Amino acid sequence: xxxxxxxxxxxxxxxxxxxxxxxxxxxxxxxxxxxxxxxxxxxxxxxxxxxxxxxxxxxxxxxxxxxxxxxxxxxxxxxxxxxxxxxxxxxxxxxxxxxxxxxxxxxxxxxxxxxxxxxxxxxxxxxxxxxxxxxxxxxxxxxxxxxxxxxxxxxxxxxxxxxxxxxxxxxxxxxxxxxxxxxxxxxxxxxxxxxxxxxxxxxxxxxxxxxxxxxxxxxxxxxxxxxxxxxxxxxxxxxxxxxxxxxxxx
Amino acid sequence: xxxxxxxxxxxxxxxxxxxxxxxxxxxxxxxxxxxxxxxxxxxxxxxxxxxxxxxxxxxxxxxxxxxxxxxxxxxxxxxxxxxxxxxxxxxxxxxxxxxxxxxxxxxxxxxxxxxxxxxxxxxxxxxxxxxxxxxxxxxxxxxxxxxxxxxxxxxxxxxxxxxxxxxxxxxxxxxxxxxxxxxxxxxxxxxxxxxxxxxxxxxxxxxxxxxxxxxxxxxxxxxxxxxxxxxxxxxxxxxxxxxxxxxxxxxxxxxxxxxxxxxxxxxxxxxxxxxxxxxxxxxxxxxxxxxxxxxxxxxxxxxxxxxxxxxxxxxxxxxxxxxxxxxxxx
Numbered sequence: 001x002x003x004x005x006x007x008x009x010x011x012x013x014x015x016x017x018x019x020x021x022x023x024x025x026x027x028x029x030x031x032x033x034x035x036x037x038x039x040x041x042x043x044x045x046x047x048x049x050x051x052x053x054x055x056x057x058x059x060x061x062x063x064x065x066x067x068x069x070x071x072x073x074x075x076x077x078x079x080x081x082x083x084x085x086x087x088x089x090x091x092x093x094x095x096x097x098x099x100x101x102x103x104x105x106x107x108x109x110x111x112x113x114x115x116x117x118x119x120x121x122x123x124x125x126x127x128x129x130x131x132x133x134x135x136x137x138x139x140x141x142x143x144x145x146x147x148x149x150x151x152x153x154x155x156x157x158x159x160x161x162x163x164x165x166x167x168x169x170x171x172x173x174x175x176x177x178x179x180x181x182x183x184x185x186x187x188x189x190x191x192x193x194x195x196x197x198x199x200x201x202x203x204x205x206x207x208x209x210x211x212x213x214x215x216x217x218x219x220x221x222x223x224x225x226x227x228x229x230x231x232x233x234x235x236x237x238x239x240x241x242x243x244x245x246x247x248x249x250x
Numbered sequence: 251x252x253x254x255x256x257x258x259x260x261x262x263x264x265x266x267x268x269x270x271x272x273x274x275x276x277x278x279x280x281x282x283x284x285x286x287x288x289x290x291x292x293x294x295x296x297x298x299x300x301x302x303x304x305x306x307x308x309x310x311x312x313x314x315x316x317x318x319x320x321x322x323x324x325x326x327x328x329x330x331x332x333x334x335x336x337x338x339x340x341x342x343x344x345x346x347x348x349x350x351x352x353x354x355x356x357x358x359x360x361x362x363x364x365x366x367x368x369x370x371x372x373x374x375x376x377x378x379x380x381x382x383x384x385x386x387x388x389x390x391x392x393x394x395x396x397x398x399x400x401x402x403x404x405x406x407x408x409x410x411x412x413x414x415x416x417x418x419x420x421x422x423x424x425x426x427x428x429x430x431x432x433x434x435x436x437x438x439x440x441x442x443x444x445x446x447x448x449x450x451x452x453x454x455x456x457x458x459x460x461x462x463x464x465x466x467x468x469x470x471x472x473x474x475x476x477x478x479x480x481x482x483x484x485x486x487x488x489x490x491x492x493x494x495x496x497x498x499x500x501x502x503x504x505x506x507x508x509x510x511x512x513x514x515x516x517x518x519x520x521x522x523x524x525x526x527x528x529x530x531x532x533x534x535x536x537x538x539x540x541x542x543x544x545x546x547x548x549x550x551x552x553x554x555x556x557x558x559x560x561x562x563x564x565x566x567x568x569x570x571x572x573x574x575x576x577x578x579x580x
Contacts, residue, residue, distance in 0.1 A: 073376040075282075078317045115320035119328070122376070123369065144327060147416045153447055190449050240446065 065130055069121040078118035087134060089113050096138045101196035103185040104145060105166045112141035146189055153186045180238040187237025191230060198223055199230025256479075259472060263441040263460075266434060276384040278412040280329060282322040283378035325379050326413045328370055329389075333410035334422050335363055336392050341403035347429035352492040353459050354418075354425045360397065367392065385409065404430055417443070417452050424459045433466035454483030458493050465500070474500050478509055481516055491520050 068086055071077045081087065093110045116137040124133060151157075159167060159178055167178035176184065188196065198216070201207045202224075212227075213220040338357035341347030351357070371389065374381065381389060388409055392400050400406070403426040411419045420443055427436035440460035444453065461476035477497040484490045498513035500506075 073378075074321060074373060075318065075377055078321055082317050111316060111320050112324070114317055115324045118317075118321060119324050119373065122373065144324070150417075150447055151415050154445060186447065190447070 065124075065126075069124055071122065074118040074122060077121040078114060081114045081118055087117070087130075089117065089134065089138070092134060093138050093141075096135065096142070098200075100142070100193060101200040102142060102146070102189050104142065104189065105163070108163070108166075109138070109141055109145060112144055113138045116141045116144075146186075149182065149186045149189070153183055176238055183240055184234040184237035187233045187240070188230060191233050195226045195229045195233075198226035202227040203231070256475075260441045260444065263437050266438060276409075277382050278385040278388070278409045279382045280322060280326045280374070280385070280413070281380050281382075282318055282325070283380065284318065321377065322379065323414075325370075325374060325377065329374075329381070329385070330410045330414035330416075330419065332363070332367055332370060333388070333392075333406050333413070334419050335366075336400065337403040337406035337410065337422050337426055339363060339397060340400050340406055341426060341429045343397055344403075344429055346431065347403060347425070350425050350428040350462060353428070353455065353462060354421045385413075402426070402430070417448070421452075421455055421459065424456070424463070428459070428462055428466060431466075433463045437463035437467065450483045451487055451489065454480045454487075454489065454493070457483060458489075458496075461496070470500060470504055474504060474506060474509055478512065481513065485516060490516055494520070 064086065068080055069077055071080075081089065090106075090110055093113050094106050097104055097106060097109060117134065120133075120137055128136075152159075159182060163182070164178050167181045171178050171181035174181065188199075194216075198212060201212045201215075202209065209220045209224055213223040216223055335358060338351070338354070339360055342351060342357045367389070371393075373379075380386075388401055388405070392406075394400065401409075404423065407419065407423040407426045411423060420439065424436050424440050424443075427433075427439065437460055440456050440463055443456045444460075448456070457476050457480035461473045461480060464470075464476060465473035474497065477493055477500060480493050481490060481497055484493060494513045494516035498510055498517065501510035501513055
């Protein structure tokens, strides 16, 4: 899907190009924390766990969900889920965000996924299969947060303390204030998945253009254009929120 | 309409406050009780009698606090969703509401909605999540058998937005305003939604709602331009069929040849697609018929007899006919 016609495509004068390059470089350092598995998924979930052990764990998890979800209310299930993440939601959320190439705080997505899962748990009877059912809950959680972020941007709501800390950590290397980074992420997350994935592959994962083009079965210039739209969305969002820096006191 | 004219029009619509809508004094919210329940509260997380046994670390209880706030938000979003669906169902009852339904999607099944409401109310009770008095009263009314006794679609949409504001809820509110005949407020709300954060599809939906509101205010030229803009935004989605149908009719009625051709092209494009949905097409032609009725009966809008004949041929719901109309126009 093309970018909204109402959003003028910014020209890239030298300063903007420079900023874009810096942003790309810095994002590759900073953003894996927010959208890939590296920070959030424990090593065991990120692929180092032997396959047989993982399979055993999955089987056990599937068998255990009945006991886990057998509760008086959603709060009880929530407490169990939050205690030691028996369903491995953390790794699952991280993987889902990476797969969908969203720029979203994993911890926040995880917390909402716990709540979504707990709320739906009492009505779950094993259909669809647990994995698919959990993915649905995560998708609901992500949709909630994307909508809430958009509403917050729209209304100009201030960041809460937790979000301010997260965005401040991620925004510092990029030279972006927390509110600017949130705006940039909101704009980016509204892009079509193909553009988000192209940006993520090239900028965050550092893959080559040829690899990406081959995988997407399109020309290198089309792949680059998609990634560039991702970058433009980030810059557009950040610029929309930019506020003049107050003069420092003498 | 160029960009500057569009901005001027939007500014005028936003400034057209008329009699301000009264602020609702009602309060819609949900609150999750923080204290443990009579049955012992969240068991299992480090509390005796829990399914996962005693001896689990007590920190589990502390961890649950941010989780409870999230659970409260999830419940609020679910109830907001149910109220938005209730607004759809309620507006479907009313002929005027039905004629604007195409803007925000059809209502689902009443039986399924009742089941979902019942399940959510049970969950709220189990989780000791208490609705405010106004919300409880509204939910109680919605449990009634007769949908006509429910609060109005606008009241339901407002309550939904109070719990969790989102674009879909605000679009539903615009539709409720249109159904209530408050075209000025509908235009103002739809115009106010057009911000740079909107996705193209959603922008198209609000532009179409704005066009419908201006149509309702007998500002047909503006309505035509907004339908054209809406069509640009949603050209490749199924929502384009309904917008193109309205644009085609209005363009034919106003003698706007270029706009009529554009609309016919869009219809032909959709009619020739492999995944063309004949039922969707038929629905849209039904809406075209309703649009004619509105224009003719409510505002004595004159339709040229030749155009009327072309339009009637078009409503035969056949893609072949649409192609013939497009050929005739070109």
